[in-house]
Every structure is written in structure tokens, then in C-alpha cells.
Amino acid sequence: MEQVKALPEDESPREACGVFGIFAPGRNVAPIVVDGLHALQHRGQESAGMAVSDGDAMVVMKDMGLVSQVFNDYKIAGLVGHLAIGHTRYSTAGSSSWHNAQPMYRNAGGTEFALGHNGNLTNVEELAASIGMLPGMATSDSDLMAELLNQELERGAPSAGGESQVLVEALERVLPRLQGAFSLVLADREYLIGVRDPNGFRPLCLGRLGDGWVLASETPALDIAGAHFVREVEPGELVVIGAGGCTSRRQWPPERVQPKLCIFEFVYLARPDSRLYGQELHAARVRMGELLAEQAPVAADMVVGVPDSGIPAAEGYSRRSRVPFGHGLVKNRYIGRTFIDPEPGKRAVGVRRKLNPLREAIAGKRLVVVDDSIVRGTTTRAIVSMLREAGASEVHLRISSPPYRWPCYFGLDTGTRAELIAADLEVGEVCDYVGADSLAYLSLDALKRATGVPGAGFCDACLTGEYPVPIPTRATTPHGARARDRGTPMPAPVSQ
């Protein structure tokens, strides 16, 4: 069994996952959960699972693999009930095991519950020590959360409010001790519960399905379930859903609640048909491209987007610059995201498996290539190389976000600071490394304007080094690490 590892910059457990929950009296919800998890598959391809309750007992099914590999009609036939939560988990190096598949399940204090988590706790070591856990006893921060609840349930007295109030009361004791990012769905035999941390780093939305309710990381999962969007669960909010309806509680004092939605949900992570802060993300990404064209024009023959997430910004760049939009890369949709591959060499191979150039379309052309971000640089370098090999006469890179310079501790696996190409290199040096003719990034101010809600609360710590909450104590502090380090390990070159 793996342990919660020392933090960071070694391989701490990091995940960006999808969560789903449903309470629908009179319906058998397992097939709806499968549909919802399919809609959230982009948030995690390592494992999938669900916990289903019929009011008397809970059954959990989870396994490694895609949603379609874990569930089929035959397998879910035994999952009967009107209440369920589901989870898709993102693949990270060093923590890919069945034990880390979710939902986490515990049976304690006369009740049983399941938990699904999107995000990343930042005080894992302190929490583990506070309950006397020895190294190796918890497999992830999500497992640790389940264990904290388990201990509270075991010591808690039965509540006058019924069995499920015991879980809510245990949650209310545990939540204030957690730091970091957590959008949670929980279920016991009777109730569905949703929680969002006081910064709301990761999304969580609430929908209505007849006389039932649905919780999901993103709105397309509501759509596929046939639910209509009600609202986003607010940062610092706990919603409890049962036969009596949906109630809302505030778990943190107002001064602690400070919305800091991950700005990369707008740039890249969430689906383009998702809505966040009332904005459809496809339109926001088009606006990012438009502003990028204003900030960084270049003489070119064609604008190409890197599929899929670079396409809307490429459309916007083309529209504003009047350089024709065209398709220059074809994506194999059956290969997972490349940055799940832990080694630079593997990532380059992954790019060639996933993308193939349209040679006739790009041969002899001066290309503007629009992508959403450059994290390690290896993938971008492979794409530029591929386009040159296919005959592009010039490759001008335009990135619809600012340079990614600081590690994320809130649920996105981007590696350590030493792995981030822009951490210690100027834009021109990054351009030289990836082999482009020119390189320009969208400014942070323009990115926020492009979201359509520039005054909303965003986390932008990976762009600015200004973390909204304390990061793990062993992490390199941003400004202490700012000195340029020409010895920063570089990704291995891609063979041309």
C-alpha cells in the first residue's frame, strides 16, 4: 500500500478529478451516474467508481481504467438504488493504484459512507500526525479525509437528528481542519452531501432532476443526466440533500471565504461547453484568442489551433487578425492527455501518437499555432518539430495564458518548479527551446478580461507565485526560489 508522501516537491499525491452525485427518489440511478462520469471523463482517466445506496445499504464498485472499462450494463445491474456518488480520477505518477481509486468507503459508528474528492489538500502531514497515523496508513489525501471522518464517527455520539446527521456533524468537525482544495461529494445510506472549500478552487454545481437533485464538477454532466442547472455550490458551502429537500450550511466564517476558482478551469481544464461564473467557456476561450491577436500580431498565412483546447482561441485569433483559420493537426481522440506520461521522452512519443499533421494544408505556409499553455515545453517542442517536418515555412507560437512558472498545490499535476520550462527562462529562451520562430503569451490582465468576469475571484498562483492559502511547509517558497537558476534541469530534447 502506498503512503501519503512527503510534501512536495517530490511526488506528492496530486489529482484533478471529476465528481458526481445524485439523489432521485423512485429512480435507479446507476446508469445516470455512468452517463455523468462519461461527461467528466476528461477530468480523470486513471480510475472510475461509484457508491450506490437504496436507503438500507451501500454498494461500492470501482476499478482502474476509463469509465467504459469499469462499468457496463452487466456490471451495474447489481447497483440498485436512488442515491449515488461517482468519481473519475486523474492519473499521476507514483499514486496510480486501486487503493487510490474513489469513492473512498468507510463503515463506522453505525453508519457507512462514501466520499469523492476533486482537489488537493495542502496540510496532509499535519492532519495525518494529528490523528496518529503512521506513514503508509493512508493512500492519498482523499483517503486521509475519509479516515478523519471515520474517527469522528467512531467517537461521536448518536445524533438526535438521525443516522445521517451523524455524518454531517462529523463533517462539520473535520472540514475546518482541512487546508487546500476540496470539492467533495459524499453519501451515506440516506443523504447526498456536497462541499466546496472556502476558496472554491475546483468547481461544483447543483442541478435539479424532477424532484431529485444532482451534483457535478461541471455543467455538461448535469445536461447528460437530464438535470437543469440551479447554481454553483458556493465556496465554503455545504449542501445536504435528502427526502426533506436540499439545505445549505456555511462552514467557515465570512472572512475566511474568498473565491479563488482555478483560472485554468477557464483556460483548459473544464469542457468548452461548461459554464463557470455564468460564462460558457468556449466563448471565453475565443475571446482569449482575440485578445492574443491584439497583443501579439504576426504576418502569417494560416492560424492553427492545437486540438482540442487550443482550437477556440485559434478561432478568436483568426477572427481578430483576419489571418485565415485552418486545421493543421489531426487528433487521435482515443489517446489520453499527454501530460499524464511521467517522463519527458514518453511525452514526446505520446504527442506523435496523439497528433498528426495535415501536410497538404500546411506545406509552405507561415503558421500561427495557438495553444492554451506551455507547462514543461516537451510537448510544444514536439509539435513545432512535427509541423516543420510537415513543411511549415514558419511556426509562430501564441499561448492563450501567461507563462506557467509556479507549481500548483491545489489539484493540478504540473510537476515541480524545476520541470516548468518558464520557471527560470525568459520568453525568448523558451522560444529557442521549443524551436519556434516567435513566441508570445496572453497577459494575465487580458486573460481575466477574456473570462467575461474580470472582477471574479481567481487563483492564478501558478502564473504569479502568489498562493492564496499556505502551501505545504516543505515547498519552496515562491519568492525565495525566484533567483534565476541556469542549472535548472531541462527536458530531454526530442529527436528530430
Ligand code: SF4
Ligand atoms: S495554482 Fe494554477 S493550476 Fe493550481 S489552482 Fe491555482 S490557477 Fe489553478
